[in-house]
Amino acid sequence: xxxxxxxxxxxxxxxxxxxxxxxxxxxxxxxxxxxxxxxxxxxxxxxxxxxxxxxxxxxxxxxxxxxxxxxxxxxxxxxxxxxxxxxxxxxxxxxxxxxxxxxxxxxxxxxxxxxxxxxxxxxxxxxxxxxxxxxxxxxxxxxxxxxxxxxxxxxxxxxxxxxxxxxxxxxxxxxxxxxxxxxxxxxxxxxxxxxxxxxxxxxxxxxxxxxxxxxxxxxxxxxxxxxxxxxxxxxxxxxxxxxxxxxxxxxxxxxxxxxxxxxxxxxxxxxxxxxxxxxxxxxxxxxxxxxx
Amino acid sequence: xxxxxxxxxxxxxxxxxxxxxxxxxxxxxxxxxxxxxxxxxxxxxxxxxxxxxxxxxxxxxxxxxxxxxxxxxxxxxxxxxxxxxxxxxxxxxxxxxxxxxxxxxxxxxxxxxxxxxxxxx
Numbered sequence: 238x239x240x241x242x243x244x245x246x247x248x249x250x251x252x253x254x255x256x257x258x259x260x261x262x263x264x265x266x267x268x269x270x271x272x273x274x275x276x277x278x279x280x281x282x283x284x285x286x287x288x289x290x291x292x293x294x295x296x297x298x299x300x301x302x303x304x305x306x307x308x309x310x311x312x313x314x315x316x317x318x319x320x321x322x323x324x325x326x327x328x329x330x331x332x333x334x335x336x337x338x339x340x341x342x343x344x345x346x347x348x349x350x351x352x353x354x355x356x357x358x359x360x361x362x363x364x365x366x367x368x369x370x371x372x373x374x375x376x377x378x379x380x381x382x383x384x385x386x387x388x389x390x391x392x393x394x395x396x397x398x399x400x401x402x403x404x405x406x407x408x409x410x411x412x413x414x415x416x417x418x419x420x421x422x423x424x425x426x427x428x429x430x431x432x433x434x435x436x437x438x439x440x441x442x443x444x445x446x447x448x449x450x451x452x453x454x455x456x457x458x459x460x461x462x463x464x465x466x467x468x469x470x471x472x473x474x475x476x477x478x479x480x481x482x483x484x485x486x487x488x489x490x491x492x493x494x495x496x497x498x499x500x501x502x503x504x505x506x507x508x509x510x511x512x513x514x515x516x517x518x519x520x521x522x523x524x525x526x527x528x529x
Numbered sequence: 530x531x532x533x534x535x536x537x538x539x540x541x542x543x544x545x546x547x548x549x550x551x552x553x554x555x556x557x558x559x560x561x562x563x564x565x566x567x568x569x570x571x572x573x574x575x576x577x578x579x580x581x582x583x584x585x586x587x588x589x590x591x592x593x594x595x596x597x598x599x600x601x602x603x604x605x606x607x608x609x610x611x612x613x614x615x616x617x618x619x620x621x622x623x624x625x626x627x628x629x630x631x632x633x634x635x636x637x638x639x640x641x642x643x644x645x646x647x648x649x650x
Binding site: 245246247250251254255257258348351352354355356358359362377380381384385387388391392439462463466478489491492493494496497498499500501503504524525528529 | 541542544546547548549550552553575577578579580603604607608611615631632633634635636637638639640641644645647648649650
């Protein structure tokens with residue numbers, strides 16, 4: 238594939254869907270995807286592709302000479318900080334200080350890595366902030382958006398690893414951040430609830446966006462605010478856009494769109510993906526106004 | 530049994546995030562057998578809502594734990610207040626689910642055509 242990805246946030250997603258179509262049209266037991274050098278890689282292209290291929294019913298190999306893909310750690314399915322060691326990981330991030338991307342980081346979700354994971358995510362947040370020279374109010378908002386998504390991966394996905402990847406576009410003054418997992422999907426998480434009433438990915442997606450949590454206290458609705466608060470903060474507070482994929486359900490929210498729909502069955506992800514386009518210029522933004 | 534003051538930023542870092550971190554902190558405190566704990570937020574820069582929700586339930590709403598919080602910044606206090614206000618919100622018998630009509634696509638070309646025409650900005 239050689240398509241050029243434009244300014245449109247959803248272009249990367251459409252490209253992934255085209256790839257999925259190709260994979261499913263092929264009768265081969267193993268497919269080779271050739272990514273040409275002129276392809277423009279965005280977070281909403283590369284992480285959904287990685288998650289789809291990881292959970293794919295057939296083996297998919299990649300062939301490319303695109304340097305950027307190696308730079309962002311795509312070849313090995315992302316960087317594993319706890320295997321690299323703290324010094325090597327921080328040194329790697331320091332090398333990105335003058336760049337506009339954060340490599341694909343596959344962070345461990347296991348409880349025993351709680352401190353390491355928090356350090357990893359703090360380092361990522363600080364790097365994003367320094368790369369884009371963010372004002373404190375925006376930095377804090379982005380931190381909130383990342384933390385709520387990552388916490389959902391840790392609490393609900395049952396995925397061994399979560400992924401984060403970001404690319405800033407300084408001339409456009411926005412950054413794309415994608416957070417993903419190869420877990421049990423929203424539907425899988427709801428299925429573990431007693432008296433679950435959600436039968437398909439679309440119903441589960443709608444439930445998640447209506448604030449229905451799988452882990453409320455017995456007599457309260459103390460949870461289920463993360464997604465709702467995040468998307469309001471992003472869309473109303475920062476004029477950004479929010480995309481969520483889980484199984485074959487797709488949710489889109491921007492200033493002009495608030496839609497949820499089911500993709501064809503072939504486009505079913507074994508996991509959940511959140512992608513955010515975050516404009517980072519708004520002096521009046523204060524994240525606390527959106528915390529409910 | 531002892532009383533104890535904890536600089537939470539020294540234990541967890543200046544950014545308080547993840548429910549797991551709260552559970553780890555709780556385990557540490559329990560292991561030290563403290564009856565009363567004063568938790569100092571002096572060097573905290575940020576706390577996620579998830580962290581504060583877990584923190585509220587483990588340290589404030591938990592009858593077995595006597596905790597006093599000090600030096601909360603206005604932002605951290607606002608997050609804690611937001612969390613508090615939802616703790617006793619009763620379960621509604623039928624929570625309103627997004628009511629958009631179900632849209633299902635039968636082919637990827639159909640989806641892509643739809644996405645291309647969508648004014649998503």
